[in-house]
Amino acid sequence: MGKVIGVINTKGGVGKTTLATSLASEFSRRGYKTLLIDYDSQSSATHLLGFYPEDFIGTEFDITNIFREEPVKEIYIKENLYLIASNSKLKEYAESGKSGKEYYLSDFVQGNYIEGSKGIKEEYDIVIIDSEGGGGTLETSVQIASDYIIIPIRPTILDETGTLLTLKKLIENIKIFKLKDLTLLGFIAIDFDKRAKEPLERYSALKVELPEIISSVKFLKTSVPPDELFLPELYRRAVWSKAFANNMLIHDYIEKYETYNKDVLLTLENIGNKILERMKR
Numbered sequence: 001m002g003k004v005i006g007v008i009n010t011k012g013g014v015g016k017t018t019l020a021t022s023l024a025s026e027f028s029r030r031g032y033k034t035l036l037i038d039y040d041s042q043s044s045a046t047h048l049l050g051f052y053p054e055d056f057i058g059t060e061f062d063i064t065n066i067f068r069e070e071p072v073k074e075i076y077i078k079e080n081l082y083l084i085a086s087n088s089k090l091k092e093y094a095e096s097g098k099s100g101k102e103y104y105l106s107d108f109v110q111g112n113y114i115e116g117s118k119g120i121k122e123e124y125d126i127v128i129i130d131s132e133g134g135g136g137t138l139e140t141s142v143q144i145a146s147d148y149i150i151i152p153i154r155p156t157i158l159d160e161t162g163t164l165l166t167l168k169k170l171i172e173n174i175k176i177f178k179l180k181d182l183t184l185l186g187f188i189a190i191d192f193d194k195r196a197k198e199p200l201e202r203y204s205a206l207k208v209e210l211p212e213i214i215s216s217v218k219f220l221k222t223s224v225p226p227d228e229l230f231l232p233e234l235y236r237r238a239v240w241s242k243a244f245a246n247n248m249l250i251h252d253y254i255e256k257y258e259t260y261n262k263d264v265l266l267t268l269e270n271i272g273n274k275i276l277e278r279m280k281r
């Protein structure tokens with residue numbers, strides 16, 4: 001049975017899509033049958049994989065089918081890698097007045113025990129969900145549908161408030177929606193400029209603040225002790241935005257154009273090892 005990892009941060013542009021797509025690429029290359037779900041109406045992950053989101057509206061690939069309890073087809077990307085694409089209609093549906101709207105993604109992914117339907121995770125080893133920011137229904141839905149949560153963080157003053165808010169919202173939702181098994185897998189600093197003073201200071205501060213908050217909330221499950229939650233950092237490198245701009249997964253871009261940046265892939269491999277280890281516990 002597949003494990004579902006939600007990638008969340010309320011703040012925009014902190015690296016959710018970068019991380020979700022790179023992890024999906026990393027796991028699929030290791031032979032895990034991996035599904036990436038784009039649960040952001042801006043559809044960045046769908047764009048990154050080379051598709052026009054609006055082409056899927058009203059088709060069997062339309063993610064909003066989940067709100068009518070109809071199936072959504074995955075798109076085959078490459079060996080072991082599949083995508084549930086997004087489109088701009090997602091937000092309208094997710095934020096409609098429909099009661100229980102936060103549960104539709106979970107029913108689709110995890111199955112619905114009332115109707116006895118199986119979730120799509122049964123067909124995969126790993127499901128990664130790229131969330132929309134903003135702290136709204138889409139983000140809440142990703143939390144409800146996930147077994148594990150990873151929070152990418154950009155260590156700057158502006159983004160720090162966003163990260164604290166993300167954690168606060170997560171804790172609130174665990175209570176409201178009774179997500180007793182949801183486990184915080186870790187934080188990853190993204191686009192981390194280790195040569196500048198501010199990010200280094202902000203990162204050190206977060207490494208104290210976040211574990212303190214987590215330790216004070218007894219019902220928040222973590223994969224490792226709170227001060228060990230920080231996964232290896234992804235440093236600021238131009239290759240990330242170049243891969244993004246060329247609609248290519250980071251592995252494909254580096255292997256095709258910039259083999260001298262292979263150390264980035266080694267860091268991703270290291271992150272992948274740690275995540276797999278943490279999910280076994």
Ligand SMILES: Nc1ncnc2c1ncn2[C@@H]1O[C@H](COP(=O)(O)OP(=O)(O)OP(=O)(O)O)[C@@H](O)[C@H]1O
Pocket residue numbers: 009011012013014015016017018019040042044131132133190191192234235236237238240241242244
């Ligand atoms: N390590 C890195 N070095 C340099 N640039 C990076 C790095 N990681 C991510 N970026 C760039 O940061 C930008 C924002 O990242 P991304 O789109 O993943 O954020 P997001 O949280 O998904 O944003 P949104 O909230 O809009 O969905 C992208 O242009 C990406 O290429």
Ligand SMILES: [Mg+2]
Pocket residue numbers: 016017018040044045130131
């Ligand atoms: Mg994104």
